[in-house]
Amino acid sequence: MLQMTDVCKVFRTELVETHALKNLSLTVNEGEFVTITGPSGCGKTTFLNIAGLLETMTSGEYLLDGVDVSQLSDYQRAKLRNQKIGFIFQSFNLMPDLNLFDNIDVPLRYRGMKASERKQRIDRALESVGLLARKKHLPAQLSGGQQQRVAIARALVGDPLFLLADEPTGNLDSNTAKGVMELLQEINQAGTTIIMVTHDQELANQSPRNIHILDGSISDAGAALRNQPTSAVDAVA
Amino acid sequence: MEIGPILRAMTRNKLGVVLIALQIAFTMTVMINAIFIINERNRMMARPSGADEANLFHFTSIGFGEDYNERIVVADDLAMIRQLPGVVNASTTNAIPVSGSGSSTGVRLEFDESQPSVGVAIYRTDDQLINTLNLDLLAGEGFTESDMRYRSESGATLADKTVVSRAAAENLFPDMPLNQIVGETVFLPGGVEVQIIGIVETLQAPWPQSSLIERSMIVPEMFVDTFSLYVVRTEPGERDRVMAEIEDLLLTENSNRVLRSLRSLEDTREETYRIDSAMSTVLWIIIITLVFITCMGIVGLAVFGINRRRKQIGTRRALGATRPEILRHFMVENLLITSVGVLVGAALTIGFSIVLTTNFNMPTMAWYYTPLGMLALMLIGQIAVLGPSSGAAKIEPAIATRSV
Numbered sequence: 001m002l003q004m005t006d007v008c009k010v011f012r013t014e015l016v017e018t019h020a021l022k023n024l025s026l027t028v029n030e031g032e033f034v035t036i037t038g039p040s041g042c043g044k045t046t047f048l049n050i051a052g053l054l055e056t057m058t059s060g061e062y063l064l065d066g067v068d069v070s071q072l073s074d075y076q077r078a079k080l081r082n083q084k085i086g087f088i089f090q091s092f093n094l095m096p097d098l099n100l101f102d103n104i105d106v107p108l109r110y111r112g113m114k115a116s117e118r119k120q121r122i123d124r125a126l127e128s129v130g131l132l133a134r135k136k137h138l139p140a141q142l143s144g145g146q147q148q149r150v151a152i153a154r155a156l157v158g159d160p161l162f163l164l165a166d167e168p169t170g171n172l173d174s175n176t177a178k179g180v181m182e183l184l185q186e187i188n189q190a191g192t193t194i195i196m197v198t199h200d201q202e203l204a205n206q207s208p209r210n211i212h213i214l215d216g217s218i219s220d221a222g223a224a225l226r227n228q229p230t231s232a233v234d235a236v237a
Numbered sequence: 238m239e240i241g242p243i244l245r246a247m248t249r250n251k252l253g254v255v256l257i258a259l260q261i262a263f264t265m266t267v268m269i270n271a272i273f274i275i276n277e278r279n280r281m282m283a284r285p286s287g288a289d290e291a292n293l294f295h296f297t298s299i300g301f302g303e304d305y306n307e308r309i310v311v312a313d314d315l316a317m318i319r320q321l322p323g324v325v326n327a328s329t330t331n332a333i334p335v336s337g338s339g340s341s342t343g344v345r346l347e348f349d350e351s352q353p354s355v356g357v358a359i360y361r362t363d364d365q366l367i368n369t370l371n372l373d374l375l376a377g378e379g380f381t382e383s384d385m386r387y388r389s390e391s392g393a394t395l396a397d398k399t400v401v402s403r404a405a406a407e408n409l410f411p412d413m414p415l416n417q418i419v420g421e422t423v424f425l426p427g428g429v430e431v432q433i434i435g436i437v438e439t440l441q442a443p444w445p446q447s448s449l450i451e452r453s454m455i456v457p458e459m460f461v462d463t464f465s466l467y468v469v470r471t472e473p474g475e476r477d478r479v480m481a482e483i484e485d486l487l488l489t490e491n492s493n494r495v496l497r498s499l500r501s502l503e504d505t506r507e508e509t510y511r512i513d514s515a516m517s518t519v520l521w522i523i524i525i526t527l528v529f530i531t532c533m534g535i536v537g538l539a540v541f542g543i544n545r546r547r548k549q550i551g552t553r554r555a556l557g558a559t560r561p562e563i564l565r566h567f568m569v570e571n572l573l574i575t576s577v578g579v580l581v582g583a584a585l586t587i588g589f590s591i592v593l594t595t596n597f598n599m600p601t602m603a604w605y606y607t608p609l610g611m612l613a614l615m616l617i618g619q620i621a622v623l624g625p626s627s628g629a630a631k632i633e634p635a636i637a638t639r640s641v
Contacts, residue, residue, distance in 0.1 A: 045638055048638060049638055079559070091640070093637055095246070095552075098245065106242075107556040109242075110557040110562060154556070
């Protein structure tokens with residue numbers, strides 16, 4: 001489903017050249033729950049941005065659902081993001097001026113879906129995170145945990161191929177974080193693939209497969225097969 | 238289209254939207270009414286006087302000395318001028334169209350002076366003015382030398398024939414065809430009876446702002462004193478040359494006089510309409526300034542909104558918005574703000590126009606000014622916001638995962 005081979009990302013300025021990812025190779029199969037850990041500046045977010053088609057790689061190969069994304073235009077990448085990837089951000093990234101319904105509606109509108117189908121999907125997504133009754137509320141009227149649930153509903157509403165979660169519990173207290181993690185696990189058990197970047201090793205340990213990145217390369221993929229016999233072996237650069 | 242969510246989001250940030258919408262409304266009100274005033278001025282300035290202005294010039298002669306006989310001097314002058322190479326004809330008259338100076342009188346259909354009269358400008362001239370001004374004679378005929386009357390004192394008109402402008406004829410005899418009006422008799426103050434012998438298409442009164450601008454009459458009558466106003470028509474392209482020579486020729490002919498105000502009718506027109514022309518320029522400057530300030534306001538609000546929502550834009554991009562969709566989002570947002578502005582502006586424009594019509598005797602504004610103004614402001618708004626919106630569309634989706 002997600003296959004990266006020798007992916008490199010170099011940030012260049014006039015004075016400095018930073019190798020954020022170095023020959024990173026990784027395969028994630030359908031239904032996996034993968035956590036990505038590593039110290040600050042190790043390349044976790046860069047990996048997530050490239051995996052989510054938010055940034056382009058400098059070299060290497062990335063096949064997303066069999067499609068070589070390196071040749072896609074900005075327009076095609078946007079359409080692919082919209083149809084195949086669900087994003088969950090650390091600071092939720094909800095539109096403060098839109099109510100919950102309109103927030104979750106954002107990716108569906110870009111898909112050009114009919115209003116009746118959008119409404120059905122939004123109501124179902126809100127119900128799945130227990131916030132259907134509050135669909136006319138603004139994000140500011142919710143707690144942090146509830147806002148992240150809305151963000152999860154927004155990520156799920158388009159039935160994506162996989163979820164990319166960037167520190168989804170980073171802005172939450174431990175109890176709330178636990179609740180969000182349980183929700184993600186439920187989603188995964190229902191069949192959705194999840195790739196989650198986190199600082200929290202305790203959370204990472206709860207996932208079947210943990211990949212550790214250090215200095216732009218995968219340093220530890222050993223846990224990958226621990227609970228997930230179907231996943232492929234990750235190539236360590 | 239995201240009109241619903243954009244509208245709902247805008248209602249949560251009312252102040253900036255309301256201020257820009259009001260700015261657009263006021264700009265539209267001033268812009269449309271100012272353009273209407275400019276167009277009215279231009280229309281007024283473009284009205285034909287009826288005379289062949291490009292080839293006409295005029296001057297005054299003030300005689301002095303005990304033996305100065307104006308009747309003889311004028312006859313000699315006109316005979317000499319008419320023989321000059323390049324001159325078509327010349328006349329003496331009491332007034333010149335578009336000059337701002339002349340006489341008016343009241344014309345009645347009845348002898349009874351208690352009956353209402355029609356106001357007209359009156360040109361007291363020699364028998365050649367119709368040809369000198371190159372007026373378009375629609376019906377009847379012009380004057381002959383035998384029609385001329387001479388007077389040395391103020392008082393009732395002596396002439397018994399007149400040629401009137403079409404507007405004057407139609408005003409006096411609204412239900413009669415022009416060729417039947419010729420031969421009709423009208424009455425001037427003092428019960429003077431004059432017969433209409435001809436009708437010219439156009440001969441404007443000398444006063445551009447006057448309500449009787451298109452109504453005038455010519456009578457073959459010359460006031461004999463020391464002051465004469467001459468008007469000369471030349472062949473095309475000969476005007477300036479004849480003007481340069483005529484002063485010396487006339488003073489050689491008779492030096493007991495002062496020649497003044499030698500100028501072309503085009504210059505006279507320009508002088509007469511100078512204030513109107515200046516007002517049009519000032520109004521254009523006001524319009525351009527207001528539109529510029531409004532554009533800056535629109536751009537400012539758009540740039541502020543985009544900078545405030547950079548992360549939101551990045552998030553939208555991450556969620557699948559293409560660059561054209563981001564561009565469209567901000568264009569639609571601006572269109573909605575501008576629409577509110579132009580709707581309020583339409584009401585203000587119509588209200589302001591009614592005030593102008595009621596209190597300042599202005600003509601009623603044509604219906605199409607307001608919709609055209611609305612369309613123009615919406616277009617200006619879209620052009621103004623195009624730059625900031627294009628900038629927003631270039632925001633990278635990766636900004637969504639950055640912490641600041």
